[in-house]
Amino acid sequence: MEIDIRLPIGFMFALIGLLLLIFGLTTDGDPELYQRSLEINVNLCSGSLMIIFGGLMLLFGLRAKRSKTR
Secondary structure (H helix, E strand, O other): OOOOOHHHHHHHHHHHHHHHHHHHHHOOOOOOOOOOOOOOOHHHHHHHHHHHHHHHHHHHHHHHHHHHHO
């Protein structure tokens, strides 16, 4: 039985992205926190991108797993 590396990577990125997204949403109204990043909520942006990437990795991993069983 081979383990597809896309599944654990997808779970990891999705989980960390979800944590960053939640942190970005809860600290959105704090201008002092995002003053160094030109008032761009980098936690929200990077969390969203990490969730998308993690979702794609999970999707590709599950599609490959299904095609092997058929």
